[in-house]
Amino acid sequence: MNAPHPARPRLSAPEDEAHRRDADDPGHRHLFHVPPADGGRYPEAAYLAGNSLGLQPRATRDELLADLDAWSRLGVEGHLEAERPWLPYHEPLTAPAARLVGALPAETVVMNSLTVNLHLLMVSFYRPAGPRTRIVIEDSAFPSDSYAVRSQARFHGLDPDETVVRLRPRPGEDTLRTEDVTGYLAAEGDRVALVLLGGVNYLTGELLDIPAITAAGRAAGAVVGWDLAHAAGNVPLQLHEWGVDFAAWCSYKYLNSGPGALAGAFVHERHLGDPSLPRFEGWWSTEAATRFEMTPVSRPPATVDAWQISNPPIFSMGPVRTSLELFDAVGMPALRERSLRLTAYLERLLDEVTADRPLAVVTPRDPHRRGCQLSLRIGAGSAAELAKRLRHEHGVVADAREPDIVRFAPVPLYSTYHDCWRVADALAATVEATS
Numbered sequence: 001m002n003a004p005h006p007a008r009p010r011l012s013a014p015e016d017e018a019h020r021r022d023a024d025d026p027g028h029r030h031l032f033h034v035p036p037a038d039g040g041r042y043p044e045a046a047y048l049a050g051n052s053l054g055l056q057p058r059a060t061r062d063e064l065l066a067d068l069d070a071w072s073r074l075g076v077e078g079h080l081e082a083e084r085p086w087l088p089y090h091e092p093l094t095a096p097a098a099r100l101v102g103a104l105p106a107e108t109v110v111m112n113s114l115t116v117n118l119h120l121l122m123v124s125f126y127r128p129a130g131p132r133t134r135i136v137i138e139d140s141a142f143p144s145d146s147y148a149v150r151s152q153a154r155f156h157g158l159d160p161d162e163t164v165v166r167l168r169p170r171p172g173e174d175t176l177r178t179e180d181v182t183g184y185l186a187a188e189g190d191r192v193a194l195v196l197l198g199g200v201n202y203l204t205g206e207l208l209d210i211p212a213i214t215a216a217g218r219a220a221g222a223v224v225g226w227d228l229a230h231a232a233g234n235v236p237l238q239l240h241e242w243g244v245d246f247a248a249w250c251s252y253k254y255l256n257s258g259p260g261a262l263a264g265a266f267v268h269e270r271h272l273g274d275p276s277l278p279r280f281e282g283w284w285s286t287e288a289a290t291r292f293e294m295t296p297v298s299r300p301p302a303t304v305d306a307w308q309i310s311n312p313p314i315f316s317m318g319p320v321r322t323s324l325e326l327f328d329a330v331g332m333p334a335l336r337e338r339s340l341r342l343t344a345y346l347e348r349l350l351d352e353v354t355a356d357r358p359l360a361v362v363t364p365r366d367p368h369r370r371g372c373q374l375s376l377r378i379g380a381g382s383a384a385e386l387a388k389r390l391r392h393e394h395g396v397v398a399d400a401r402e403p404d405i406v407r408f409a410p411v412p413l414y415s416t417y418h419d420c421w422r423v424a425d426a427l428a429a430t431v432e433a434t435s
């Protein structure tokens with residue numbers, strides 16, 4: 001039998017250092033509802049799952065109630081007479097959404113959900129012709145994107161197995177290098193119709209070089225679109241300046257707008273008003289000023305609003321507005337600065353924990369190649385089981401992606417240094433050291 005290890009603190013980083021950092025560098029946690037802990041010795045959860053579902057801003061409930069109240073008082077007249085009239089309800093969301101992703105207001109709209117938007121945008125921007133039919137994605141693309149592009153290939157009568165190219169990291173590496181993508185585009189780009197990548201990869205947390213890959217894809221004659229589910233509200237974006245053709249993102253992760261919240265869509269100015277682009281239409285695709293003339297033929301505006309189809313769900317728009325106001329008030333540059341500090345702190349603590357345990361961080365170490373998330377690969381046992389134990393024994397909420405990844409996202413709006421400390425402390429207590 002081995003002699004027991006001498007008693008030692010689980011982490012060399014002291015807990016009160018985390019508290020000191022929180023005092024020096026506070027976020028905006030007070031503006032959010034933080035769930036109670038499910039276990040452990042602290043009352044609140046250490047919530048590191050904002051990359052999956054962001055926390056509820058305290059302001060959201062009252063804003064929603066105000067919209068419900070307008071409906072109860074005004075009935076159908078709320079379309080024009082509500083304090084925030086429903087007919088143009090999406091319009092005030094456009095400018096803050098555009099600021100968030102570095103776009104012009106005419107290029108940005110909040111509508112539908114993410115995969116739906118990707119499909120509607122692919123109707124316009126995936127146009128296979130002659131030998132140029134391929135769609136390039138990451139091998140570790142979120143499955144919804146993989147299913148979406150495969151179904152688009154089938155929709156065009158193409159074989160998805162031949163049409164969809166899945167880029168893999170080099171053997172022994174966890175993440176794609178920019179040159180893996182640009183190299184493929186330089187070599188095979190004349191066969192590529194569409195590049196559709198995740199700006200920040202959902203699994204590894206890698207931030208791709210969006211401007212470099214966009215430039216390489218366009219130089220090869222392809223259209224370049226981005227799924228920004230894990231990038232919007234996480235990293236600074238300049239979609240207009242980078243020349244991105246189109247993009248879509250959800251609002252339920254870093255944008256804290258609630259489960260299944262409405263998504264965003266971006267179409268670059270150079271495509272707006274182009275009558276040669278196919279688009280699916282409904283009554284919200286036509287210009288607002290003549291919508292109620294009830295004519296049989298649409299007159300779409302030269303903005304991304306032309307990609308809208310139906311009248312929007314008002315009670316889903318309020319939470320997005322509340323969230324975007326918060327991002328405007330705090331500002332992405334300040335959030336990114338705090339995010340870099342928080343994630344670097346978590347990384348430092350994880351370095352200690354992983355040194356003698358079967359755990360490895362697979363997210364790039366270069367802060368410019370990642371957002372706030374760090375992903376841990378579990379060398380032994382089940383990721384789901386580990387996430388469950390972290391939650392029930394320590395009140396640490398993270399999420400598992402089978403078979404072997406647990407993801408931790410210190411979100412700069414509401415996560416704390418102490419949350420990061422709790423993650424490392426809980427891992428140290430839960431995963432046995434090998435020496």
Ligand SMILES: Cc1ncc(COP(=O)(O)O)c(C=O)c1O
Nearest residue numbers: 113114115116142144202229250
């Ligand atoms: C990267 C990415 N793409 C697409 C989706 C699917 O989004 P939705 O269900 O809103 O269409 C998700 C959901 O988490 C995601 O993380």
